[in-house]
Amino acid sequence: MLVFASSDKGGTGRSVTSCNIAFHLAQRLDVAYLDFDFGSPTSGAIFEIPRAERGVEREGLHTYFTDGITDPRRLDVWRQTTRQDLRGSNVRAGRLAFFPGDKGGAEFGTTREIQQRCVELFTRLDSEFDVVVVDLSAGRSAALTMALMATAQPSMRGVTARWLVFHRWTHQHIVAANGLVYGDRGLLAVGKSAGHDQDTLLDAIRFVRVAVPNLREHNPGQTAAQATWLHACDEELRKLAVDNRLGRSRILGTTPVEPVLQWREQIIAESDVSAKIANAGTVKSFRELSVRLTDDAVWEGM
Amino acid sequence: MTTIDTSAYTEATAKPEPRHVALSHLSVEVGHFYMEDLADGDERIRTQFRKVLPWLEATRTALAADLDGVVKPRLSTCFLIDDYFRTDTSPDEIVDRLLGIADEFGITIDYLAREAGCFEADRVPLAELTAAMLLPEPPVGTTGARPPVQDSGWLCNGERAPDTNSGNQAMMPVTDWEPPVEFGKRNHSIFLDVELWKDRTERVDGRLVERRQWSCPFLASVWQLLRLGALRYEGEPVAQPQRWTGDSWPKRWSDLPAVVQLTQNPAPFAAYRTTSILPQSYLGIEHAVRVILDHLDIDKSVTDKTVERALREGVRLPEQLSSRVSHIFVEAPVAGARW
Amino acid sequence: MIIGEVRTGLLRNSLPLPRQAVVDLLSLRPGRQVVATDRPINRTVSPDSIVGVDCTLATEPQAKARGIGTVVTHAVVVGGAVLQSSSRTRLEWVDYRERKAWTHYTHRRGVVDVLGNPPPVQVVNGSKRSSHQRDTLDLGAMCQRMLMLVQGRPQLDYKPGLRTQPTQLRWNATARKGARPAVHLHIDDESRRTVDVVVPPELLGEASRFCEDLALHDWLYTALGNVVEQAERDMAAGTDPMKLLGSALTLLVRLWMPGAHVDSALRPLWADLEDVPGFSQSWHRNVAWIRDQISMSTLTAWQDARTF
Ligand SMILES: Nc1ncnc2c1ncn2[C@@H]1O[C@H](COP(=O)(O)OP(=O)(O)OP(=O)(O)O)[C@@H](O)[C@H]1O
Ligand SMILES: [Mg+2]
Numbered sequence: 041m042l043v044f045a046s047s048d049k050g051g052t053g054r055s056v057t058s059c060n061i062a063f064h065l066a067q068r069l070d071v072a073y074l075d076f077d078f079g080s081p082t083s084g085a086i087f088e089i090p091r092a093e094r095g096v097e098r099e100g101l102h103t104y105f106t107d108g109i110t111d112p113r114r115l116d117v118w119r120q121t122t123r124q125d126l127r128g129s130n131v132r133a134g135r136l137a138f139f140p141g142d143k144g145g146a147e148f149g150t151t152r153e154i155q156q157r158c159v160e161l162f163t164r165l166d167s168e169f170d171v172v173v174v175d176l177s178a179g180r181s182a183a184l185t186m187a188l189m190a191t192a193q194p195s196m197r198g199v200t201a202r203w204l205v206f207h208r209w210t211h212q213h214i215v216a217a218n219g220l221v222y223g224d225r226g227l228l229a230v231g232k233s234a235g236h237d238q239d240t241l242l243d244a245i246r247f248v249r250v251a252v253p254n255l256r257e258h259n260p261g262q263t264a265a266q267a268t269w270l271h272a273c274d275e276e277l278r279k280l281a282v283d284n285r286l287g288r289s290r291i292l293g294t295t296p297v298e299p300v301l302q303w304r305e306q307i308i309a310e311s312d313v314s315a316k317i318a319n320a321g322t323v324k325s326f327r328e329l330s331v332r333l334t335d336d337a338v339w340e341g342m
Numbered sequence: 343m344t345t346i347d348t349s350a351y352t353e354a355t356a357k358p359e360p361r362h363v364a365l366s367h368l369s370v371e372v373g374h375f376y377m378e379d380l381a382d383g384d385e386r387i388r389t390q391f392r393k394v395l396p397w398l399e400a401t402r403t404a405l406a407a408d409l410d411g412v413v414k415p416r417l418s419t420c421f422l423i424d425d426y427f428r429t430d431t432s433p434d435e436i437v438d439r440l441l442g443i444a445d446e447f448g449i450t451i452d453y454l455a456r457e458a459g460c461f462e463a464d465r466v467p468l469a470e471l472t473a474a475m476l477l478p479e480p481p482v483g484t485t486g487a488r489p490p491v492q493d494s495g496w497l498c499n500g501e502r503a504p505d506t507n508s509g510n511q512a513m514m515p516v517t518d519w520e521p522p523v524e525f526g527k528r529n530h531s532i533f534l535d536v537e538l539w540k541d542r543t544e545r546v547d548g549r550l551v552e553r554r555q556w557s558c559p560f561l562a563s564v565w566q567l568l569r570l571g572a573l574r575y576e577g578e579p580v581a582q583p584q585r586w587t588g589d590s591w592p593k594r595w596s597d598l599p600a601v602v603q604l605t606q607n608p609a610p611f612a613a614y615r616t617t618s619i620l621p622q623s624y625l626g627i628e629h630a631v632r633v634i635l636d637h638l639d640i641d642k643s644v645t646d647k648t649v650e651r652a653l654r655e656g657v658r659l660p661e662q663l664s665s666r667v668s669h670i671f672v673e674a675p676v677a678g679a680r681w
Numbered sequence: 682m683i684i685g686e687v688r689t690g691l692l693r694n695s696l697p698l699p700r701q702a703v704v705d706l707l708s709l710r711p712g713r714q715v716v717a718t719d720r721p722i723n724r725t726v727s728p729d730s731i732v733g734v735d736c737t738l739a740t741e742p743q744a745k746a747r748g749i750g751t752v753v754t755h756a757v758v759v760g761g762a763v764l765q766s767s768s769r770t771r772l773e774w775v776d777y778r779e780r781k782a783w784t785h786y787t788h789r790r791g792v793v794d795v796l797g798n799p800p801p802v803q804v805v806n807g808s809k810r811s812s813h814q815r816d817t818l819d820l821g822a823m824c825q826r827m828l829m830l831v832q833g834r835p836q837l838d839y840k841p842g843l844r845t846q847p848t849q850l851r852w853n854a855t856a857r858k859g860a861r862p863a864v865h866l867h868i869d870d871e872s873r874r875t876v877d878v879v880v881p882p883e884l885l886g887e888a889s890r891f892c893e894d895l896a897l898h899d900w901l902y903t904a905l906g907n908v909v910e911q912a913e914r915d916m917a918a919g920t921d922p923m924k925l926l927g928s929a930l931t932l933l934v935r936l937w938m939p940g941a942h943v944d945s946a947l948r949p950l951w952a953d954l955e956d957v958p959g960f961s962q963s964w965h966r967n968v969a970w971i972r973d974q975i976s977m978s979t980l981t982a983w984q985d986a987r988t989f
Contacts, residue, residue: 068914068915068918068920070844070911099812108487108488108822109487109813109815109822110487110813110819110821110822110825111813111821111825132913132914132917132918133914134911134914153488153489159833160825160829163693163829163832163833163839164829164847167690167691167693167832167841167844167845167847168690168844168845168846168847169844170844194835195832195833195839196839197839198693198838198839198840199839466712467711470711471711471712474710474711474712474713477731477732477733477751477787478733479733479783480732480733480734480735480736481735482735482736482780483735483736483816484733484734484735484736485734485736485816485817485818485819485822486732486734486736486752486768486818486819486820486822486823487819487822488822489826490732490733525780525783526780526781526782526783573712574712575711575712576712576713576714577714636782636783636784636787637783637787638787639731639787639790640787642788642790661784661788662784662788664784
């Protein structure tokens with residue numbers, strides 16, 4: 041199964057959330073994580089792999105696409121991460137292979153050859169891994185277009201592809217996420233012109249609401265007026281989401297605001313929770329996302 | 343033939359060696375006509391044959407001298423009509439007229455061939471077959487990492503000028519222009535880049551279909567391969583000459599076999615060597631044919647056998663197919679571009 | 682000397698393909714024959730595809746070596762289920778210095794002329810380097826391209842019956858007069874292996890088939906090992922592994938026949954490999970384990986049915 045992580049805006053939490061999802065999936069499945077954020081390949085930092093923090097020296101995904109190498113570099117996260125607690129986390133865990141970009145790599149134009157290489161990479165990895173998570177660049181990027189075109193190829197028709205659109209819980213983010221999916225040159229429009237069936241594609245898209253404040257939690261520093269105002273805002277956003285076709289039935293899940301992540305992009309492991317550094321709710325939300333992602337019932341047509 | 347061989351069990355895993363075709367010493371092409379040349383009165387045809395006659399005689403003499411009386415010379419003549427790029431004439435208007443004019447000059451044409459037959463003959467896709475044999479010459483530094491460019495539909499005799507910047511990462515330094523270079527050049531290059539085919543999308547019954555149009559030089563290369571007896575389909579000879587048994591010529595070119603035998607007992611159609619007597623304007627096409635022939639992965643078991651057979655008759659054949667092909671260019675008018 | 686690479690993986694098809702479908706699948710060059718053997722198990726080989734190369738040859742330690750010529754690649758399908766692609770070229774040391782006319786090379790398919798007179802062992806060692814050195818002969822790329830070409834063909838349903846990791850096996854075969862055939866297999870990591878073969882000159886041509894057979898069995902062995910691991914993981918997590926085990930049984934198990942498609946003169950090489958590391962023994966242990974799991978689960982299901 042291929043899972044594409046997209047977002048209209050940068051800095052929404054797309055990479056951090058999808059890395060955490062991959063981490064949870066890999067507890068029971070073989071997972072590959074591809075850094076397709078070609079303009080700024082930084083997912084290595086989230087897995088805490090020092091030699092790939094900003095991409096690898098050579099033979100990363102950029103080189104694979106533009107220089108025609110055959111086997112892009114893959115790093116075994118369990119072995120390469122400097123986080124001890126990730127390494128030993130589960131003796132029975134599946135594989136978690138990270139495919140980094142190149143250090144200093146930049147966006148590139150898509151040619152037929154590059155398009156073909158993309159199809160090859162996806163088919164190869166899909167036959168090898170249970171889930172392949174692809175972190176795309178923000179917005180209407182070349183990477184997103186390439187992914188839409190690749191998945192529309194006849195030889196990819198047996199491959200399940202799921203699309204996640206990450207957004208924050210604000211007015212602008214909701215409108216932007218709507219635009220990315222339903223708007224001009226959006227996912228559906230580009231997908232259709234690439235050869236996707238629009239309804240099938242729509243059924244394969246879910247939204248993820250990132251860092252949504254929990255209003256039910258008691259907050260001693262808050263005045264009654266503030267609380268009322270926040271609830272009203274939240275209600276308004278809910279309506280806006282429904283109007284923008286980002287409502288309940290279209291979301292895969294929600295992550296709460298996590299203080300650790302406000303400071304640092306990282307995997308939230310059980311050990312962070314037991315050390316009382318991270319919130320149990322955060323881990324729970326990532327785990328739920330990973331379960332729902334692979335639960336076919338969640339993805340049945342609407 | 344490969345076999346799995348254990349003491350108790352053998353299983354044939356391949357079909358027998360490719361079959362042979364009968365071979366002349368020389369196949370002489372006395373013309374290659376486009377419909378425009380044929381449709382426009384008899385004069386152009388007449389000029390062509392007038393120019394061809396002395397050279398045809400010369401090739402006969404030269405062949406006899408080469409063979410030195412050891413064996414009886416086998417020479418066949420042939421003629422190619424282009425019904426691939428235009429089909430809007432009919433054999434029953436043209437063939438007899440053409441043969442009549444040849445006859446006026448005392449030229450016997452043993453075989454008539456159709457250019458569309460070089461695309462497909464007896465349901466065998468000859469052009470596709472030949473395209474699958476392309477083996478482009480690698481520029482220095484070719485490691486096999488990238489797919490050979492043959493998929494692009496072009497073939498050249500050297501290294502193209504480097505492409506500037508497409509598919510590169512953004513913000514890379516711009517490089518200066520460099521010229522193309524002919525492989526194996528001594529001082530200067532004669533660089534030739536040949537278009538082998540063009541793919542286009544056409545609408546057929548409301549549906550879009552991809553159609554590949556083969557170029558004239560490419561079909562002309564298939565034509566040379568047929569005349570050299572070098573093509574096989576799963577080991578079987580292709581486009582073998584057939585007699586036309588109908589009372590009159592058909593209305594459509596496609597009803598004719600790819601190669602029609604016209605005379606009673608001609609020497610074989612295919613030959614050790616070929617000569618083509620053509621108007622000067624074919625020079626470009628034939629240069630391209632030469633480049634194509636030099637970049638093919640020919641079935642070795644076929645070519646080796648031919649060399650051996652020739653040797654048994656005392657004929658020494660160069661291994662390289664393009665060296666068995668020669669041309670005589672005559673001054674004859676043609677109607678417009680040749681490709 | 683011949684150097685080659687074999688890449689092995691599962692066909693992207695939910696069930697094994699019947700014989701004729703495999704022939705269609707591997708009809709990659711119009712007019713060229715696909716060769717099929719049926720006993721003891723179906724093995725079908727595509728026509729060779731040829732690519733021209735002119736580049737540096739990897740050497741270790743570094744020496745001057747330029748290779749000009751052609752590399753041949755073919756695809757092999759075994760039992761309608763496993764796909765291999767195999768690239769190889771025979772290296773011939775020459776003493777000319779300038780590249781010759783292209784027809785000099787096209788007449789000798791699958792031969793690369795070695796210019797610069799590098800010591801042969803350095804070329805062998807170079808071909809075994811753990812990471813591919815840029816701008817040197819890239820058999821892996823040609824291999825992978827063939828693999829992808831076949832995996833994208835319309836005869837397939839593009840749904841692999843099992844998720845498995847492909848393997849890459851790089852090999853070299855040296856001809857030595859009067860030598861007793863010998864083989865050495867080295868496991869570089871999870872997916873990469875290197876093999877050295879020494880044979881008398883008359884058997885050099887058979888080495889590639891032996892290495893393809895070795896690559897097949899090494900892959901089967903690895904894949905089945907991974908299946909067992911995954912099944913244990915599923916069982917620990919309370920997930921039912923029966924579908925996985927069933928697929929492994931139908932797709933992989935009947936393909937185990939070391940040496941079946943190898944020239945009899947090279948079959949003793951298999952005997953050596955059976956001594957150390959002893960492939961077949963652990964293979965059969967894993968197969969037995971899988972069968973046990975399946976029969977236990979059937980038994981439990983049957984008992985559950987009875988208690989109702
Ligand atoms: N649930 C959360 N709570 C608080 N902060 C979060 C949460 N999820 C992510 N963040 C933080 O948001 C910031 C942006 O996250 P991330 O880098 O994953 O975004 P992105 O969408 O991948 O951005 P870019 O487009 O730049 O790649 C990071 O500092 C991250 O730690
Ligand atoms: Mg990011």
